[in-house]
Each structure stands twice: as C-alpha cells, then as structure tokens.
Amino acid sequence: MKISVFAGQLTKYLPEMRCPKCGGGFHIHETQLRCESGHCYDLSSKGYVNLAPQHDQSREKYDASLFENRSRIFDGGFYSPLWNAIAAKIQEQFGDDPFTLADIGCGEGYYTRRATETFPGCRAFGVDLSRDGIQRAARYRNACWLVGDLKQLPLRNGSMDVLLDVLTPADYASFRRVLRPGGLLLKAIPGNDYLKEIRNLVKDQLRNQEYNNSRVQDHLAQHGTILDKTTIRQTFSLTETQAADFLRMTPMTFSLPEKALEGLMLPEITIHMELFSVRLDG
Numbered sequence: 001m002k003i004s005v006f007a008g009q010l011t012k013y014l015p016e017m018r019c020p021k022c023g024g025g026f027h028i029h030e031t032q033l034r035c036e037s038g039h040c041y042d043l044s045s046k047g048y049v050n051l052a053p054q055h056d057q058s059r060e061k062y063d064a065s066l067f068e069n070r071s072r073i074f075d076g077g078f079y080s081p082l083w084n085a086i087a088a089k090i091q092e093q094f095g096d097d098p099f100t101l102a103d104i105g106c107g108e109g110y111y112t113r114r115a116t117e118t119f120p121g122c123r124a125f126g127v128d129l130s131r132d133g134i135q136r137a138a139r140y141r142n143a144c145w146l147v148g149d150l151k152q153l154p155l156r157n158g159s160m161d162v163l164l165d166v167l168t169p170a171d172y173a174s175f176r177r178v179l180r181p182g183g184l185l186l187k188a189i190p191g192n193d194y195l196k197e198i199r200n201l202v203k204d205q206l207r208n209q210e211y212n213n214s215r216v217q218d219h220l221a222q223h224g225t226i227l228d229k230t231t232i233r234q235t236f237s238l239t240e241t242q243a244a245d246f247l248r249m250t251p252m253t254f255s256l257p258e259k260a261l262e263g264l265m266l267p268e269i270t271i272h273m274e275l276f277s278v279r280l281d282g
Contacts, residue, residue, distance in 0.1 A: 109137025
C-alpha cells in the first residue's frame with residue numbers, strides 16, 4: 001500500500017488517538033504521525049503505526065508463525081461461539097447506532113475484524129504490542145491497527161464505547177481512562193476446562209498443572225461492576241492439521257521442542273470461555 005493512501009485512511013481515526021508519550025493529539029505530516037509535542041512515528045506501508053518502537057520485538061514469544069497458526073484456527077470457526085456472545089452484548093447495548101471499539105491485545109485482529117463486519121457503524125481500533133500480530137491484522141483495511149502498550153494506550157480519554165479484552169492481561173487504570181462514561185468492557189477469560197486436552201498432555205511441564213480462574217474473576221470484581229457473565233463451552237473434533245495449529249498457538253507448549261510437539265496426539269479440543277460485561281465507572 002502506498003503510504004499516501006494509508007495516511008488518507010488513517011485520518012478518520014485521529015480524533016480518538018493520542019500520543020503514548022505525552023498524551024497530545026496527532027496530525028499526519030508526510031510519512032509520519034506527529035503529536036503536538038513533536039513526537040514522531042513512521043507510517044508503515046503495510047497499514048499500521050508502531051507507537052511502541054522501543055519495544056524489543058525479538059524477545060516476543062508471539063511471533064509470525066504463531067499468528068499464522070491462530071489465523072487458521074479462527075478461520076476454522078472454533079472461536080465463533082465466543083464472538084457470537086460478544087456480538088450479542090454489543091447489539092444489546094447499541095443496536096444499529098454507531099460506536100467506537102478498541103480490541104486490546106488484538107493479535108492478528110480476528111475480533112476487531114468481526115466487529116466491523118457485523119456492525120457497519122463500528123469504528124474499530126486494534127492494539128497489540130506484537131508487531132508480527134499487527135502486521136498480519138493490517139491485511140484487513142477496515143480498522144485502525146496500532147502497535148501499542150496496554151499501559152500507555154494511544155487512545156484519548158473517554159474515546160471508546162466498547163473495550164474488548166479477550167484472553168489478554170488487563171490494565172484497569174488505562175481501560176477506565178479510555179472508556180467513555182457508561183462504556184462497556186467485555187472481558188473474556190479461560191474457563192477451567194479451556195484447552196484441557198492440551199493441558200493434560202503437557203501437565204508435567206506446567207508450573208500450575210490445574211487451572212482455576214477464580215483469582216482473575218476476583219481481581220476483575222475489585223476494579224469494576226460485573227453486569228453479567230456468559231459461559232461458552234464446546235468440544236470440537238480436530239484434524240491432524242488443526243491439532244498441530246492448536247498445539248503451536250498456546251503458551252502451554254512454549255517450552256516444548258518441536259519434536260515433542262510432533263509426537264502429541266490431540267483428537268479433540270474444548271473451548272471453555274467466560275465472558276464478562278463490566279462497567280468501570282467510578
């Protein structure tokens with residue numbers, strides 16, 4: 001993509017954006033995004049802006065190969081039940097009205113993309129610290145893709161109607177800052193049986209062999225008002241290719257060598273998630 005074309009596309013998103021260093025507003029100058037204080041960020045011809053250039057990408061476990069595995073899993077429909085639950089909550093809140101949405105830790109952009117496809121009035125921002133994830137996400141043009149740190153979200157105060165936080169760490173101070181009054185946080189966390197088949201296969205290599213999400217729920221309740229919880233649970237049969245993709249997309253297997261992964265049998269997988277609707281006002 002020509003940078004001039006990307007710059008034109010990016011212009012409509014600038015009212016919701018701010019510099020992560022100083023909080024100033026942005027304008028586009030030739031091939032750069034510049035803030036009121038003079039901080040500059042290069043526009044990428046691949047359709048995104050890196051607003052965390054100091055981050056050492058070489059240390060990322062979440063690399064291009066992992067996002068390729070995840071993209072095939074998403075395309076296979078394994079996480080469609082979760083998206084349907086998210087979409088129902090958004091529909092309930094906004095109907096056909098326009099709204100702004102930020103997907104924090106968006107990775108390859110699956111939920112951001114689904115939001116813009118499902119809701120024509122959605123102006124969406126996908127933010128992730130992994131440049132590899134954002135590069136893959138930016139293949140889809142109908143959203144604003146930003147490499148950014150969740151502790152320094154490059155979004156203006158009160159600019160977002162919806163925040164998505166799917167299987168991603170949270171910074172509730174940042175979330176509270178960027179959500180408008182009355183805005184909605186949709187946070188999805190693993191249920192206790194999430195990917196249990198993989199956990200059982202590699203439990204000897206895991207520090208916590210039995211997963212329980214009660215601490216995450218308690219932490220969430222300390223920072224916001226939980227309006228409701230939706231449980232999504234489904235077990236799917238897997239092909240050999242799908243099994244290989246699942247084994248290579250989860251942190252549970254990061255410490256295992258490739259040969260060990262090749263020897264694992266995974267005929268089925270359980271997607272068990274809990275989706276919370278949360279208010280962060282106050």
